[in-house]
Amino acid sequence: MWYYEKKLQYPVRVSQCNPMLAKFLIEQYGGADGELAAALRYLNQRYTIPDKVAGLLNDIGTEEFAHLEMIATMVxxxxxxxxxxxxxxxxxGAHYADHDKALFFHNAAGAPFTATYFQAxxxxxxxxxxxxxxxxKARATYQxxxxxSDDPDINxxxxxxxxxxxVHSMRFREAAEILKEERDKKTYY
Amino acid sequence: MFTQFKYWEPYISPFDPCPPMRIKSYSTPPQLYIPFQPKGLPQFKPMEALYRGTLWPALFSPYPDPKKRGDQDE
Incomplete structure (x- = not known):
């Protein structure tokens, strides 16, 4: 279970009225390499991964939800x-026709979110x-x-x-090393 | 020397509905341990290489674990 803290992980400020930026930012909301896909991917993989690295998936998957609400706040x-x-x-216009101002999980081109964006x-x-x-891929998208964007606060x-x-990539790379490690040499025949 | 299979013991709950699998395994094939393949590694004979799918014993990855007789304890 989770406890919720009613504040953002990092403050979100927007200095310019520029709705077009929202159209691009939505890529990180409901896109293939976005925060929702990341959160669901990691929190789902937790169950069957060796317990040595399950906690890492739990922590990073949770943080991705914190990122998701930062993106949502920007949009x-x-x-x-x-x-x-x-x-x-x-x-x-197409977004407005279907959703008014409501946020929706789709990518910048309007393709709706799908579980096929990730694998277990x-x-x-x-x-x-x-x-x-x-x-x-998420790092590249942010780049x-x-x-x-020319909004210094959004940037x-x-x-x-x-x-x-x-940082997350570094931690996952360490997790790969842990999985590769030759531990307690005990072999089960 | 690395091993091509790793074994771990998942948590077993006293309330699990099915008999537990005490040992789980996963594959750690050789490419994980070779950052860049060096030149001049020993090679299989051509016919054996065709059969195995690689020229190099260093890249050969048997599956399933030829040393394992089942997922039981000990």
Whole structure:
């Protein structure tokens, strides 16, 4: 179970009225390499991974939900005061037609979220390597988002999130080493 | 020398509905331990290489574990 702390992991500030940024940021909300896919992937893999690394998946999967609500806050702040006309101009006309200002789990191109974005193979090496790849892809996504954004406050939050991907990748790489380790040499024949 | 299979003991609850599997295993094939394949590694004979799927014994990964007789304890 979880305890909820009613604050964001890192403060989200938005300095410019720029609803179009929300259209791009939604990639990290409901996209293939987004925070929802990451959280669900790790929290689901926990059950069948060796217990030596299950706690890591628990902790990182939980943190991904903290990132998810940071992205949600950014998207909400960027769109909440936009008129239907501004939504249209920002390329969010199709979103507005279906959802008004509500957030929805889809990627920047509007493709709805799907569980096929991630895998649970059951093979600990395959699963951890997928997790490392997922972190690198999320890091790249944050880079492309930062490249497109000229809002210094949004970029501050995105740079924090990008750095967390770097740290998570490091931890998963350590987990791979733990899985490869020759422990207590006991062999079970 | 590395091993191609690792074994671990999952937590067994007193309330599990099925008889427990006390030992679980997973595969750690040789490519995990070779950062960049060095030149000049020993090779199988051509016919054996065709059969095994690799020229190099260092890359050969048997499956399932040829040394294991079942997932029982001890």
């Amino acid at each position: 909400y702040k960027l769109t909440k005061d936009a008129t239907p006309e501004q939504m249209k101009e920002a390329g969010l 193979k059951g093979d600990p090496i395959a699963d951890i390597y997928e997790d490392i790849a997922a972190e690198e 492309w988002l930062i490249n497109m 501050d939050g995105l740079k924090f999130l990008r750095e967390r991907e770097v």
